[in-house]
Amino acid sequence: MPNGISCAYFAARNFVYGKKEENVFKEGIAGAQTARTIDTVTRTGILRGTPVAPAKGIFSKAAAIARKIVYPLIIASGIYNTAKSDDKVKTGISQASGIATMYTFEQLAEKGLNALNKKLMNTNFAQNHKLARIGIYVAKGAAYAAASLSGYSAGSKGAEHIVDKIRKTDNTNTSTPFDTIPFPVDNDLSEENIAGMLFEDMKL
8 A cells, every 4th residue: 555655755764774774675675665656656647758658567567576575675674683783682572573563553554544545535625626635645655654663663662671671570580599698797707707606506
């Protein structure tokens, strides 16, 4: 369901972060989303009569391939981020949870937005006003992108919080019975002092 607006946003975002993080997989995502964006534009007829128009079939095939490789690239990017992280356990769990939650949010958004889009486009106002149809199209793409980003953020941040909480709990339960044995504050372990302690224990 991603349209030209959401694809263009994802292309720009992944290109910027791919360069910044030196992540070739994010750059690959940017390329795939760019192909999908161009395909969407060519199908609207905007480029009709331009030198680019005859290449419509090429863009369509490229977009079809791009749709198939986007998620494998996203997963590969998560694996790459985990591999280069100092905390691989936390990063790996965070990446996996973020991607899974993002996918779930996208599927829910797609169903909801498609139903809403159908109702809005069938209204007399939308059918009689081109600007209204454009506005609905833009809002649909922006809402889908927002759902995708919020899904990833919720999943990754939630997983990080859980990992931190588990580690904190583990760290507070590491004491041993020996930790409770009282020792002299002055650490005087001379023979006289040890003998004195033993004598005191015998009196008890």
